[in-house]
Amino acid sequence: METHDPERVRGRIAAFPRERTWLLPALEAVQASEGWLSLESLEAVGEHLRVPKSEVYGVATHYPEFRLARPGAHLIRVCTGVSCRLTGSLECLGRLQARFGIEAGQTTADGQVTLEEADCFFVCSAAPLVEVDGACHGRVNPAEAEHVPVWYRFSRAPHAAGVARPSAPPELPGESARARLAHLVEAARRRARERPPIRLLVQAGSCGAAVGAEEVVKALRTLAAMRGLEAEVLEGACNGICYGQVAVEVRREGWPRLTVTNVTKDRVPDLLHALFSTEAPVSGFDGVVWADASWRGFPPAREHPFLRGQHRVLRAQRLAHLAVPVPGDARDRPGQRELRGELLRSEQVVQGRG
Ligand code: FES
Numbered sequence: 001m002e003t004h005d006p007e008r009v010r011g012r013i014a015a016f017p018r019e020r021t022w023l024l025p026a027l028e029a030v031q032a033s034e035g036w037l038s039l040e041s042l043e044a045v046g047e048h049l050r051v052p053k054s055e056v057y058g059v060a061t062h063y064p065e066f067r068l069a070r071p072g073a074h075l076i077r078v079c080t081g082v083s084c085r086l087t088g089s090l091e092c093l094g095r096l097q098a099r100f101g102i103e104a105g106q107t108t109a110d111g112q113v114t115l116e117e118a119d120c121f122f123v124c125s126a127a128p129l130v131e132v133d134g135a136c137h138g139r140v141n142p143a144e145a146e147h148v149p150v151w152y153r154f155s156r157a158p159h160a161a162g163v164a165r166p167s168a169p170p171e172l173p174g175e176s177a178r179a180r181l182a183h184l185v186e187a188a189r190r191r192a193r194e195r196p197p198i199r200l201l202v203q204a205g206s207c208g209a210a211v212g213a214e215e216v217v218k219a220l221r222t223l224a225a226m227r228g229l230e231a232e233v234l235e236g237a238c239n240g241i242c243y244g245q246v247a248v249e250v251r252r253e254g255w256p257r258l259t260v261t262n263v264t265k266d267r268v269p270d271l272l273h274a275l276f277s278t279e280a281p282v283s284g285f286d287g288v289v290w291a292d293a294s295w296r297g298f299p300p301a302r303e304h305p306f307l308r309g310q311h312r313v314l315r316a317q318r319l320a321h322l323a324v325p326v327p328g329d330a331r332d333r334p335g336q337r338e339l340r341g342e343l344l345r346s347e348q349v350v351q352g353r354g
Pocket of ligand 1: 080082083085124
């Protein structure tokens with residue numbers, strides 16, 4: 001475990017505006033850098049943000065996510081939220097306690113491992129979850145707890161990926177919102193023209209990442225190159241199909257948009273063969289086609305067992321809000337009208353209600 005370094009702490013917080021409102025992000029940044037919050041770190045944060053020590057200490061001790069004691073070289077956190085409990089996380093925890101000879105909340109005598117219970121990681125669709133050195137592992141079988149050391153990372157930056165950093169908005173040419181929007185639209189069209197004909201978008205949000213999205217991306221890139229497929233493999237964010245991660249969205253000119261679910265790295269060769277070496281129906285994979293009729297064995301959303309009863313109320317409401325201009329309202333300005341039009345043109349709301 002890295003030791004507390006006052007210079008590094010000051011460097012981490014220097015970019016934050018000196019206002020109380022940045023207290024939580026600054027504490028998160030320091031914990032991401034140091035692995036824990038020492039009293040010296042808390043004082044440095046308070047001094048920089050001009051917040052009293054008592055208030056900094058109060059906030060740091062209020063949130064269980066903040067750690068006020070130095071953890072071991074490797075930090076293992078087992079989610080004991082409701083979904084994980086129901087799917088076996090307590091058994092995982094018990095196995096880990098036995099494996100390392102410590103209780104949750106303790107560190108091994110050699111300072112190598114700290115074991116903690118954690119509240120919900122908000123990756124419930126991949127329950128049960130065990131986080132090792134900042135990386136979540138989902139759908140963990142209790143027997144796998146014995147092999148947790150293979151998940152250790154040797155240069156740990158816990159939670160660093162999730163830390164919000166103050167950043168400036170990108171510079172765009174043009175005086176008006178309309179000009180800047182036109183610039184963005186043209187840049188997007190240019191990127192679309194230059195793309196390879198096949199796009200494979202791997203959903204690598206929190207749920208996908210917890211069940212192997214990174215490995216699926218690597219396997220797709222390697223095997224697509226070996227097969228000579230003109231394909232672009234991209235890591236995408238959550239598409240809302242958390243239950244079916246890892247999900248791969250397939251786009252190709254002339255094909256309907258397709259989402260294949262529950263893809264693992266071991267099944268990537270079969271998937272690429274089934275999709276691109278024949279035109280026959282694809283068997284052995286689940287998924288959904290975003291069209292009116294089924295396609296190569298994949299059902300449309302309105303017939304899909306999980307999706308057919310869904311209606312994207314939130315998205316529909318947001319569009320309705322954008323679509324109804326209020327006289328004199330900012331939404332009625334020219335740039336906003338164009339944005340609204342673009343969104344409405346590109347929208348594909350799933351309507352089937354069971
Ligand atoms: S209950 Fe474990 S991630 Fe939500």
